[in-house]
Amino acid sequence: MQDMNLQVELLEKNSVQCFKVVGEIDAYTAPVLKERLAAVEKVEGLHAELDLSEVDYMDSTGLGVCVGFYKAVSNNGGHVKITGLNRRLSRLFEITGLNEIIDIELKESEDDNATL
Amino acid sequence: MPQEVTKQYKEIMSKYLESQSEEDLYVGQQFSRRFIEKDIAPEDVISIHKSALFELHPNLRKQVWDSLDFLIEMMIHYGLTMREHQSLVRKQEAIQMEMNVATKVQDTLLKTVEPDAEGLDVGWISQPAHQMNGDYIYFLNQENASSVAVADVIGKGIPAALCMSMIKFGMDGLQNENSSPDNVLGIINRIVEKSVDDSMFISMFYGKYNSITSTFSYASAGHEPALHFSSGTSAFTELDARGLLLGVKKEAIYDEHSVVLEEGDFVVMMTDGVTESRTENGFIEMSAIKSLLAEKKDESAQEIADYVYSELSRMQDYQLSDDFTIVIFKKKTV
Incomplete structure (x- = not known):
């Protein structure tokens, strides 16, 4: 039922470290993401983007990893942007109040729906 | 040999x-x-x-x-x-032996006493998906007021249990202080922010029922909204309040709102193990949870909670994917 695989691809575009995440982020897969992010989070003044457009589902463990990353990067004078959120994920960020402190962008298609 | x-x-x-x-x-x-x-x-x-x-x-x-x-x-x-x-x-x-001991310690240490406020019927259930529960309920009893904190610790196991004891002792210290929901969350946030590591956070809903005014006031730290069932209109309203998860930012501000409960009204506080339940066919919709609640609206708070639990766990083939917690505050009918 659950896909145990999570792929994290790192691309650099205009000096922004962009992590493209593909799969479901839950208690089983979150450690994979955490490990990948931990490798860069101590970099001074890091500009990072988490692209979650290929993530359909994320549970609270996954959310914990995102927040942990946000905190670590902010403490080192960097910036984190989370992009490509679907409706379910953006609700998660709204409920937790994280949308007020983290730079968030919805999936383009979801944006269109919201303005209809 | x-x-x-x-x-x-x-x-x-x-x-x-x-x-x-x-x-x-x-x-x-x-x-x-x-x-x-x-x-x-x-x-x-x-x-x-x-x-x-x-x-x-x-x-x-x-x-x-x-x-x-x-x-x-x-x-x-x-x-x-x-x-x-x-x-x-x-x-x-x-x-494994140590885990068994830790679970017992968790049970004894975190024991809470169900409130006994006049005119209020309280029901609750909290079931861990694995051995240790990452959800936590704490009741606070004061004169003419019954309060409850429903928390979900992100990050599981023993660190989560330690985190809960922090919440508990923080709350125990509140007995004589200003226990308005926004203030409670502000205080707990400062405790958690100071002492917890970077990837551990807590979502918490705090509700307080005043038995003189029949008012339920609440605040939320990044937690699932509660549901208010009005017996007059037979409709549910989401009780949502703005506020950040505990432990993310020191100076977080929590909004407080309130609603007056009429006879037969009830408020349902849940963790995401309830609202994010999944079956083979996808997520269980909020509307399904509401209809389960509505079916038992005339029963006691405990019967409603038990019913929702048994139905949702049946839909998931009795295998919870996340810790499951429901607390119901129901105003008694005289």
Whole structure:
């Protein structure tokens, strides 16, 4: 039922470290993401983007990893942007109040729906 | 003991060498279990084989004996790995024992007393998906007021349990202070922010029922909205309040709202183990949860909570994917 695989691809575009995440982020897969992010989070003044457009589902463990990353990067004078959120994920960020402190962008298609 | 095993091994092998039959081979297979039971390492099995063979056929070519010595060397690391594995199994058993103790400590340490406010009927259920519960309920009883904190610790296991004791002792210290929901969350946030590591956070809903004014006031730290069922309109309203997860930012501000409960009204506070329940066919919709609640609207708060739990756990084939917690505050009908 659950896909145990999570792929994290790192691309650099205009000096922004962009992590493209593909799969479901839950208690089983979150450690994979955490490990990948931990490798860069101590970099001074890091500009990072988490692209979650290929993530359909994320549970609270996954959310914990995102927040942990946000905190670590902010403490080192960097910036984190989370992009490509679907409706379910953006609700998660709204409920937790994280949308007020983290730079968030919805999936383009979801944006269109919201303005209809 | 090894001599006896060697003797038996020799007999079994000798029979097989004569007959080469399936039955004798099967006897050998069965016998290999004795080796395992007696903790005989792979390299020792080959030694036993070698001495048995020597007794049966002492005139084999030298290369055969040399090759068996070579094989013994080859097997030594298998033997070491096997012993390492056994020691890991024993360690795991020890950890399991400690986990059992920790679960008991969690149960006793975090015990909470259900409030007994006039006119209020309280029901609740909290079921861990695994051994330790990452959800936490704490009731606070004051004169003319009953409060509850429903929390979900992100990050599980023993660190989560430690985190909960922090919440509990923070809340115990509030007995005589200003226990308005926004203030409580502000205080707990400062405690958590100071003491918790970077990837551990808590979502918490705090509700307080005033039995004189029948008012339910609430605040939320990044938690699932509660549901208010109005018996007058038979409709649900989401009780949402702005506020950040506990432990993310020191100076977080929590909004407080309130609603007056009429007779037969109830408020349902849940964790995401309830609202994010998944079945093979996808997520269980909020509307499904609302209809379960509405079906039992005339029952006691505990019956409503138990019913929602049993139905949702049935839909998930009795395998919870996340800790499951519901608390219901219902205003009694006179």
